[in-house]
Amino acid sequence: MNSKVFNDWITGENMEMRRQGRHILLMLDNASSHGKEKKPQLSHDKVKFLLRTPPATCSRSIKASSMLSRRRLLTSMISKLETASSVKELTKEISLLDAIKWIISAWYW
Incomplete structure (x- = not known):
């Protein structure tokens, strides 16, 4: 690019x-x-x-943070599966604050 x-x-x-x-x-x-x-x-x-930062360091950090954030998202969604009536409802239960907290915790993991 x-x-x-x-x-x-x-x-x-x-x-x-x-x-x-x-x-x-x-x-x-x-x-x-x-x-x-x-x-x-x-x-x-x-x-x-x-x-x-050196390019390899940056790309590894971004990849690791993305993976950890995604894991937290999936864990949250799985824990709410019992109460949600649809996937759309399930995704509405995730707030921007949740996503920010997951990103921050993944970055400092």
Whole structure:
């Protein structure tokens, strides 16, 4: 991927979030394609860059955090299976605060 492809993608993502009335936070590593210099103006996407680390370290950290967060999500969903009448209802029971707590705990694990 290069900077143009990334900027086109993030601009499209921003338009979709605006259409849905949502805001998102993107945490990016220091890949050259994420080029910090010429970023499009984003109204519904906030971009934060992780600290400068060796590429392999960053990708391993992101992968480990994603896996641990996903594990917490699945554990939570499994524990609520008995009381939920549908998958849609089950996913509605997960709050943004839950997701943030899982990400934080995975990062510091």
